[in-house]
Amino acid sequence: MSKIEVTGLRKSYVERRRRKRFLSQCKQYEDCQVLDGITFSIPAGTFACFVGPSGCGKSTMFRIVSGFERPSSGTVLIDGQEVTGPGSKHVCVFQEDGLFPWFTAAQNIAMGLSKSSSSDVAKKVEDYLELVGLSGFGGHYPHELSGGMRRRAEVARALITNPEILFMDEPFGALDFVTRLQMREEMVNVHQMFDMTILFITHDIDEALQLGDRIIMLSDRPSRVAWDIRLDDPHPRDLSTGHLSRLRKEIYYRMGLHVAL
Numbered sequence: 001m002s003k004i005e006v007t008g009l010r011k012s013y014v015e016r017r018r019r020k021r022f023l024s025q026c027k028q029y030e031d032c033q034v035l036d037g038i039t040f041s042i043p044a045g046t047f048a049c050f051v052g053p054s055g056c057g058k059s060t061m062f063r064i065v066s067g068f069e070r071p072s073s074g075t076v077l078i079d080g081q082e083v084t085g086p087g088s089k090h091v092c093v094f095q096e097d098g099l100f101p102w103f104t105a106a107q108n109i110a111m112g113l114s115k116s117s118s119s120d121v122a123k124k125v126e127d128y129l130e131l132v133g134l135s136g137f138g139g140h141y142p143h144e145l146s147g148g149m150r151r152r153a154e155v156a157r158a159l160i161t162n163p164e165i166l167f168m169d170e171p172f173g174a175l176d177f178v179t180r181l182q183m184r185e186e187m188v189n190v191h192q193m194f195d196m197t198i199l200f201i202t203h204d205i206d207e208a209l210q211l212g213d214r215i216i217m218l219s220d221r222p223s224r225v226a227w228d229i230r231l232d233d234p235h236p237r238d239l240s241t242g243h244l245s246r247l248r249k250e251i252y253y254r255m256g257l258h259v260a261l
């Protein structure tokens, strides 16, 4: 059975438009369709990357699949149960900084463990700080950490809750190139260590090719699944030769980018 089964997902928003020729006063309401029948199925333990043009509805789709928003039509099943709201099995990491600025890194990470005793919490937080390479920084507040360290703390805060599904919406988009490469490597390790299904949105085709067991490419809005790619290449992956290099070119081509890469 699939871990996540998405069938015929459609989503429209009502868009308000002013029309100048009616003295800027007349507002017109138009139905704006974002998702147009998204269908895919993800087996447990898959690292699935989602790519697609900006504004095509990737974040909208994530909010629906993670239960924070309702679709206009279509269904989302997790472990065969329809998703009707946020659940305890999954956790989300978004592009924006999500740490509480008034808590230290350790206190932020401990937030998922409120029911454990304080000595258990301290030990576990220390383990997760080490896992993401932040040993010794638990007492630092977010403003005392670099962007990459804050992302690591957020990944640790997500992992410590032991989620079955981890949703990541462009989590490394704001980081510099080298830090992004390091975070990619860490995500490969995290995925190999934990028995977890990861859904990961990225604008970066190379990131998707480095990380994904699946790459699901969405079309322009109203979006559909344009291409569903399965990858079983071992890590670390070399994108400069062989079929990954050809696949990379083909993805760029299908996205309408005909530049030599």
Ligand SMILES: Nc1ncnc2c1ncn2[C@@H]1O[C@H](COP(=O)(O)OP(=O)(O)OP(=O)(O)O)[C@@H](O)[C@H]1O
Pocket (backbone or CB within 6 Å): 013, 014, 034, 052, 053, 054, 055, 056, 057, 058, 059, 060, 061
């Ligand atoms: N709450 C909302 N009300 C009205 N329109 C919305 C709402 N949320 C999203 N949209 C519209 O839906 C479309 C898709 O937005 P979404 O953020 O899902 O795109 P995206 O693929 O994640 O884009 P990006 O790659 O830039 O993050 C956009 O045109 C956006 O304006």
Ligand SMILES: [Mg+2]
Pocket (backbone or CB within 6 Å): 058, 059, 060, 169
């Ligand atoms: Mg988005």
